[in-house]
Amino acid sequence: MKRIFYGWWVLLALLLTYMITNGIILNTLPLFNPQLMDEFGLDNRQISKPAQVLYFLVAIMASFVGFLLDRYSPRRIMLIGAFILLIALAAFANAQSFRQIRMIYMYYAIGLTLSGIVSSMYILTQWFVKYRGLAVGILLMGSSLGGALFNKIAGMSIVEFGWRGAAWILFGCAVVGMALPLLLIVRDNPAKLGLLPDGEPFSSSDNSFTSPSKVGITLPEAVTSTYFYLLLIATATLWFCITGIVNHQVIFIEKDLGKSKEVVTNVTSLFFLCSIVGKLLFGWLSDRFNKLSIMLLSIVNLLIGTVLLRYLPVLPPFMMYVYSLVYGIAFSGAFTMIQIVVAEEYNGIHYGRILGIFTTIDTIAGSLGIASLGTIRKSSGSYLGAFELMIALCILACLCVLAMKYIKRSQLQVSSQ
Numbered sequence: 569m570k571r572i573f574y575g576w577w578v579l580l581a582l583l584l585t586y587m588i589t590n591g592i593i594l595n596t597l598p599l600f601n602p603q604l605m606d607e608f609g610l611d612n613r614q615i616s617k618p619a620q621v622l623y624f625l626v627a628i629m630a631s632f633v634g635f636l637l638d639r640y641s642p643r644r645i646m647l648i649g650a651f652i653l654l655i656a657l658a659a660f661a662n663a664q665s666f667r668q669i670r671m672i673y674m675y676y677a678i679g680l681t682l683s684g685i686v687s688s689m690y691i692l693t694q695w696f697v698k699y700r701g702l703a704v705g706i707l708l709m710g711s712s713l714g715g716a717l718f719n720k721i722a723g724m725s726i727v728e729f730g731w732r733g734a735a736w737i738l739f740g741c742a743v744v745g746m747a748l749p750l751l752l753i754v755r756d757n758p759a760k761l762g763l764l765p766d767g768e769p770f771s772s773s774d775n776s777f778t779s780p781s782k783v784g785i786t787l788p789e790a791v792t793s794t795y796f797y798l799l800l801i802a803t804a805t806l807w808f809c810i811t812g813i814v815n816h817q818v819i820f821i822e823k824d825l826g827k828s829k830e831v832v833t834n835v836t837s838l839f840f841l842c843s844i845v846g847k848l849l850f851g852w853l854s855d856r857f858n859k860l861s862i863m864l865l866s867i868v869n870l871l872i873g874t875v876l877l878r879y880l881p882v883l884p885p886f887m888m889y890v891y892s893l894v895y896g897i898a899f900s901g902a903f904t905m906i907q908i909v910v911a912e913e914y915n916g917i918h919y920g921r922i923l924g925i926f927t928t929i930d931t932i933a934g935s936l937g938i939a940s941l942g943t944i945r946k947s948s949g950s951y952l953g954a955f956e957l958m959i960a961l962c963i964l965a966c967l968c969v970l971a972m973k974y975i976k977r978s979q980l981q982v983s984s985q
Contacts, residue, residue, distance in 0.1 A: 573767030575695035575758060579703050581749035582688045583710045585646070588746040589684045591714015592738055593622075593653065593676050599722050603731040608666040618673035620935075625677035626684075627931035633681050634924020637690045638917070643754050646691075649682025650746050657742055661735035683746070685907075686927050690920050693911045694757035697765040698855070704908050705851020708900070712844045784916010787925075795975050799913070802867075802968035803906045803926060804933035805961040809870065810899045812937030812958065813877065820951050821888065825880060835892045842896025850901035854908050860976065863905040864969045869898035871962035878955040906930070 601615045636645055656675040663669050688707060696703040718738065725734035758765055790796045817839075822832045846866075854862045873895030880888060906926075914922040944954040 574755075574761055574763065575703075575765070575767065577753050578695050578755060579692065579706060581753035582692060582707055583713075584745045584749045585650070585683060585754075586685070586688055586707060586710030587714030587717070588742045589649075589653070589680050590711035591718050592657075592742060593680050595711065595715030596718040596722050596738065597676075599719055599726070600731050600735070603726060604666070604669065607731075608669075610666060614666070618670050621670065622673050622677045622680070623931060623935050625674060626681050627928050627935070629678065629681040630686055630927035630931065631921065631924035633686055634920040634922070634927070637687060637920030637924075641756055642687050642691045642920075643750065643756050646683040646687045646754065647747075647750050649679045649684070649687070650742075650750055651679075653679035653683065654739065654742055654747060657735065657739040661732050661739060683750075686920070686923055689907055689911060689923060691754065691756060693915045693919065695765055699766055700911065701851040701854030701859070701904075701908050702848075703851070704854075704911070705847040705849070705904050708847045708851075708904050708907065709844050712840055712847070712900070716840065784919065785914055785922075787918040787921050790914060790918070790922055795913070795972055798968045798972050798975075799909065800926065800929055802863075802965040802972075803910070804929050805965045805968075806867065806870070806902050806906065807930040807934040808937035808940075809874065809958045809961055810903065810937070811934035812941045812954070813874070813895070814899065815938045816941045816945075816951065816954075817877070819945075820877075821880075824951060825888075827888070831888070835888050838889060839892040839896040842893050843900035846897035846900030847904045849897065850904045851908070854905065859905070859909055859912055860969055860973045863902075863909055864966060864973075866898060866901035866905050867962060867965045867969060869894060870902050871959065871966070873898045874955060874958050874962055878952060878959065881952075 598619070604610060605615050633645070652675055656672050656679060659672050659675070660669070663672060689704070692703055692707055693700065718741065721741065722734050722738060725737045729737070755761060758767075818832055818836060821827050821835060827835075850862060850866055853865075873891060876883070876887060876891040876894060880891060910923060910926050911919070940957075941951060941954045944957075945951050
């Protein structure tokens, strides 16, 4: 009986870790905000400050972590990040002032950057090539699965044990779901176990994967190419649109369209369920078809979803669910394809640094998307102008990918001559 390729176990461990880092730190901790507001006498503006600082610090540190990944063991870097997150979760459960909470969120940012998506993608690209798209899609499911699972656990625990007791339960989940898998399962690359990516047997003549840091496009080479900037513009505009809509769609549907909380809950539940489908679907498609073509397909879907959102005020009510289905699949598909295309083009000597640059720019763009939608709604009293801006940005992203396809086609023609 053929043994299961160890890379799939590494993927499982990274999935569990990503469920903790994004599922708890980004998607579940906001559930504690009402209790923190009551205990420390805070308003809406004050309680949102720590999360803003977290995103800002992650954007700043991502490039630095990418540099570290090119020089040191990615597994050790993730373990250090996991240790910092565990300390921060324990401190959160014992916090006695909002000043301490703000400081703890700074440690969340450090731990999240070290053990989050950049490090996970770095390790995953060493283990998978042929099945990289599917593997990335499975990994990225972690944020959706973690958010759904730990929101449920935290919600019930807050009611039963108070917010501090719930925080300790999340700490225990993090030990089991993050620290143990990183310690016991994750390895930097398949060569350490005598394997090649995707499970091929390793032989002494196969040394191309033994030192992946010695091959591939360098950062100086990357930044002198038009392709790099086209991809950077495309990913930044997509992040601007994705994070902006994900963070404002509930306000739009509930406040502007006047829908009930039950309807909003149903729409968002379908939205995030479809996001799981989108990550798997586009990851699977990218392993079978041209990756830039699949990325273009995801952006076209995103464009269609944004157009539906723009015209929801004049569409029949059931179209909210059509929007939720289309955009849920599209935004997760676009997110997945960003990671896959960057890995496909730049995996190698400076992959960590290049991925860090993309993560930094994309995170800043995402923060601007959140702020821009709020500003436009406040100044005009409507989100419609913001949605029209995002439609234009989706079209810009499509044009960038089409230009990238042209560059690739030209390069192939030159190499074949």
